[in-house]
Amino acid sequence: MSSTASVAALLTIDADAVVANWRRLAAMAPAAACAGVVKADAYGLGMAEIAPRLAAAGCRDFIVALPDEALALRPLLPAAARLYVLGGLFDSDDVAALYARHDIRPALNHLGEIARWAALGARLGRKPPAAIHIDTGMNRLGLGPGELATLLAEPDRLGGIDVALWVSHLACSEDAEAAMNAEQLDRFTAALARLPSAPASLANSSGIFRGPGFHFQLLRPGAALYGINPTPGQANPMRDVVRLTAPVLQVREVEAGMTVGYNATRRFGEKTRLATLAAGYADGYHRSAGNRGVVHIAGRPAPVVGRVSMDLITVDIGDLPVDAVKPGDCADLIGPHNPVDAVAAQAGTIGYEILTSLGARYRRRYAPLDSRNSQ
C-alpha cells in the first residue's frame, strides 16, 4: 500500500498469529495445559477479539489481573473455561460474591483471602474453587514463608476451599543464567511436596523456555502470545503479531545548521530531508524514542530526529532517493523490520510496555500481517 487515504495511524493485529503462538508454546509441554494470559486487554491488543479465538483453539484456562477484566471476559468464554484473577479478592466480600456468581476464580494471595473465600463457601454451602499463590522470591503477591508455614501447620484453613491450582511467579525467567530461577523452582517444589495435591503453575512465557522442570501442569504465557521474544538475545521463536503504520503528512528539506522539533534537540550538520508522520506519544510512541527510534519507510530504515511530539514524529529520509516518500505514504513504526522488541529497546523499555501503551487513537484492524503491504 502506498498512498491510499490513510488519515490516521493503523494498527494491524494478527489474531491468527496469536493462536499460532499459543499452539507453539502448548506443544513445548505436551503433558501440561497452556493458559492464555489476557490481562490489560490482552496486552493492549484486544481481549474481546483474542480470548474467544484462543478458546476455539482449545485454551481452557484464562488469566486476568482485575475483577472488571474477568467480568468482561466471562461472557466471551465457553462455560467450561476456567478464569483466574491474579489480583485476588481485593479485601472485599462483594468482590468474592461477584466471583462466585460469575464462576470466576481468584488467586488467593494471603491467609486473609483464604479465610474470606472459605467463609463465602460456607455461606454458599459449597467449596468454591481458587488458585493459591505461593511467593517464592518475587515478594509482590502470594503467601510468604511465614504464611506458608502457618498454612502447613494449620491445614484446616483450606478445609472450605477447592484448591484448583498452586501458582508461583518467576522474577528472572528471561535470563537463562539467573540463579534465582532454580532457587524459585526449588522453593516451589518443596512447598508443593508438603501441600495438598493439586495442579501447579510456575512458568510465564520465558519460564516455559527454562525447561520441562518448570512446566508443572499449567503454562501461563502472556507476552510470547503477542509476539514478544521470550528468549532475549536469541532469535525470536514467536510469530510477529502487530504492525503499526502512520501516514506521512509532509515532506520538507532542511538546510545545514537547522534544527527540528521542540527544544531544538537535533541540529543538522548537512542539508537533508524530513518526513513528518501522524503519530506521537499520545498514540503510545514513547517520547523516550526521540532521536533514538527508527521507523521503516520506502523499504529503508529512517531515524527519528528530534523530540517525539504528542501527535507527530519527524524522521530523516535524507538517505532515500528524492520523491521516494510523498505525503500519504505510510511508514512502519512497528513492523517486520522493526519488531516490538527493537522498538522497545530504542525507547529504553520492554515490549510489554510498548504493547500496553498503544493508544486508543489508531484505527485497528484484525487481519493477517502477511496480507498487508510490505514496503
Ligand SMILES: *Cc1c(COP(=O)(O)O)cnc(C)c1O
Ligand atoms: C503477567 C503474568 C504472567 C504472564 O507473563 P508473561 O511474561 O507476559 O508471559 C504470568 N503470571 C503472572 C502471575 C503474571 O502476573
